[in-house]
Amino acid sequence: MNGKHGAARRMSGRGRVIAPAALFAAVVVLWDLAHTQGWVSDLILPRPWDVVVAAYELFSTGLVWEHLLATFYETLAGFGVAAVLGIGAAIAAGSSRLVRQMVYPYAVTLQVLPMLSIAPILISAFGFGYTSKIVIAGMIAFFPVFVNALTGLLAPDPDAEELFRSLRAGKKRTFLSLLLPTAAPMIFAGLRIGLTLALAGAVVAEIVSSQKGLGFLVQRYSSQLNQDDAFAVVLVLTAMGLLLYGAIGFADRTIVFWRHAARMTSKTRSRERSVRRRLGETPSRPAGSAPSNHSASEEKVS
Amino acid sequence: MGARSSRNGSAGIAVRLRGVGKRFDGGVEAIRNLDLSVGPEEFVSIVGPSGCGKSTLLRVIAGLTPCADGSVDVHGEAVTAPRADVGMMFQRPALLAWKTSLENVLLPVRMRRRVKDDDVREAMRLLALFNLEGFEHHFPEQLSGGMRQRVALARLMMTGAGVRLLDEPFGAVDELTRELLNLELLKIHERTASATLFVTHSISEAVLLSDRVVVMTPRPGTVAADVTISLPRPRSLDMAYSPEFQESALRVRDGLQLVQAEGG
Numbered sequence: 001m002n003g004k005h006g007a008a009r010r011m012s013g014r015g016r017v018i019a020p021a022a023l024f025a026a027v028v029v030l031w032d033l034a035h036t037q038g039w040v041s042d043l044i045l046p047r048p049w050d051v052v053v054a055a056y057e058l059f060s061t062g063l064v065w066e067h068l069l070a071t072f073y074e075t076l077a078g079f080g081v082a083a084v085l086g087i088g089a090a091i092a093a094g095s096s097r098l099v100r101q102m103v104y105p106y107a108v109t110l111q112v113l114p115m116l117s118i119a120p121i122l123i124s125a126f127g128f129g130y131t132s133k134i135v136i137a138g139m140i141a142f143f144p145v146f147v148n149a150l151t152g153l154l155a156p157d158p159d160a161e162e163l164f165r166s167l168r169a170g171k172k173r174t175f176l177s178l179l180l181p182t183a184a185p186m187i188f189a190g191l192r193i194g195l196t197l198a199l200a201g202a203v204v205a206e207i208v209s210s211q212k213g214l215g216f217l218v219q220r221y222s223s224q225l226n227q228d229d230a231f232a233v234v235l236v237l238t239a240m241g242l243l244l245y246g247a248i249g250f251a252d253r254t255i256v257f258w259r260h261a262a263r264m265t266s267k268t269r270s271r272e273r274s275v276r277r278r279l280g281e282t283p284s285r286p287a288g289s290a291p292s293n294h295s296a297s298e299e300k301v302s
Numbered sequence: 303m304g305a306r307s308s309r310n311g312s313a314g315i316a317v318r319l320r321g322v323g324k325r326f327d328g329g330v331e332a333i334r335n336l337d338l339s340v341g342p343e344e345f346v347s348i349v350g351p352s353g354c355g356k357s358t359l360l361r362v363i364a365g366l367t368p369c370a371d372g373s374v375d376v377h378g379e380a381v382t383a384p385r386a387d388v389g390m391m392f393q394r395p396a397l398l399a400w401k402t403s404l405e406n407v408l409l410p411v412r413m414r415r416r417v418k419d420d421d422v423r424e425a426m427r428l429l430a431l432f433n434l435e436g437f438e439h440h441f442p443e444q445l446s447g448g449m450r451q452r453v454a455l456a457r458l459m460m461t462g463a464g465v466r467l468l469d470e471p472f473g474a475v476d477e478l479t480r481e482l483l484n485l486e487l488l489k490i491h492e493r494t495a496s497a498t499l500f501v502t503h504s505i506s507e508a509v510l511l512s513d514r515v516v517v518m519t520p521r522p523g524t525v526a527a528d529v530t531i532s533l534p535r536p537r538s539l540d541m542a543y544s545p546e547f548q549e550s551a552l553r554v555r556d557g558l559q560l561v562q563a564e565g566g
Binding site for chain 2: 160163261267268
């Protein structure tokens with residue numbers, strides 16, 4: 001309906017699958033060729049098939065689970081803390097000019113700070129266990145969540161705001177019914193970035209110092225020159241990243257449904273059903289008079 | 303209509319402005335010494351050069367911005383804040399993207415109290431009245447520009463306000479859609495008349511809809527001409543070709559040319 005989603009949909013199903021698959025095949029073939037031709041050593045780059053086997057064995061031996069769950073837990077906990085604090089701080093800063101003026105310069109400054117440089121400090125402060133990883137993941141994820149949410153909260157629709165004022169909506173009402181939904185797309189944009197960064201933060205923290213986690217595992221295998229397994233762990237990490245990204249994307253499409261044309265059609269139908277049910281006992285007009293066609297073309301003058 | 307004969311009692315007047323002046327923070331004087339009265343069933347259009355303070359005038363009456371000088375009364379009470387008996391519509395429909403047409407229309411009720419089944423029925427009735435049957439549960443994104451304005455009109459009606467303020471509501475839609483929307487507005491006003499202030503740039507639109515057309519001067523805005531339109535109601539688009547209509551339009555145009563000549 002609008003340009004962005006329209007363009008994504010117009011990219012035909014065939015092109016969406018075949019084009020990246022072709023690139024993938026080419027890379028794998030070239031990669032394997034590099035081995036058979038002796039361009040690279042096994043110590044640097046393992047063969048593709050060996051990586052797949054190693055990945056399978058990581059799971060079949062059950063070795064990976066402990067580490068996978070550790071990284072998953074650190075990422076989610078860090079992200080959760082960052083989401084709650086980031087959105088909370090944005091709401092506080094969005095509703096008070098004073099708070100905004102106090103906090104904003106630091107928020108900007110801390111964004112330029114390479115957060116990972118303080119990882120060793122945090123680890124010595126919070127120990128070698130989960131806490132330090134969660135703190136690092138949370139700190140990295142906090143800023144994109146905070147900055148995006150604040151931007152969204154400070155960019156309302158002036159007409160809608162006037163409307164709410166003319167309807168004498170209170171502060172709380174205006175916030176819940178107008179400002180928060182208006183900011184929701186931006187909040188989710190921040191959460192998407194934050195989740196990816198939380199995973200990165202957790203893994204890096206594990207590499208710096210840890211006895212557990214996928215980052216630790218990569219570090220250990222790699223230092224043992226066991227590149228098959230190191231690559232296999234990276235594969236697992238990629239899968240985890242995709243899963244997390246897919247989950248947040250799903251939440252985005254479900255909650256901010258009005259930004260996704262495909263979602264609105266089903267929403268329309270469910271809203272219609274619930275209103276019908278509500279007015280069920282006394283049909284004020286024949287049910288057949290509301291056709292469920294969703295093309296707004298009828299008497300559309302434009 | 304008979305109510306308007308008792309001009310002096312506040313009962314016969316829905317909106318009364320006396321000596322209203324408004325200056326912006328930057329020192330720009332938007333309105334100066336403006337007098338205007340609108341009867342409880344009267345449709346008054348406001349035309350004038352761009353930036354003459356028409357929108358500011360509506361916002362003052364709506365209680366969205368305070369006036370510096372003079373007094374603004376609605377139903378005999380001084381306006382200090384937005385009132386329940388004043389409804390406003392903007393140039394942009396200002397619909398909530400995450401709410402269906404029906405939910406958008408119900409918004410004024412929801413701001414005040416719990417929505418009852420009868421409110422839902424009333425909102426459905428209003429949507430049907432504006433030819434939006436079958437689109438009650440669509441989201442704004444799924445509607446055309448004209449349809450969105452009709453939802454906004456239905457929402458204005460749902461406020462049940464005795465005073466309706468419309469700030470160039472059809473300024474952003476194409477000519478054909480505008481004509482259709484004008485007809486809807488006529489239908490509504492003739493069915494449930496209320497004191498209406500309608501800001502527009504279109505002379506023919508103003509003449510077609512109004513009982514009176516007020517011409518404003520350039521900034522600082524004040525009333526330059528007050529043209530009574532005596533076309534009978536109910537009105538139709540065909541009336542635009544009648545001599546009476548042409549004559550009224552000419553008088554409004556004369557008023558506008560006069561103020562534009564003065565403004566340089």
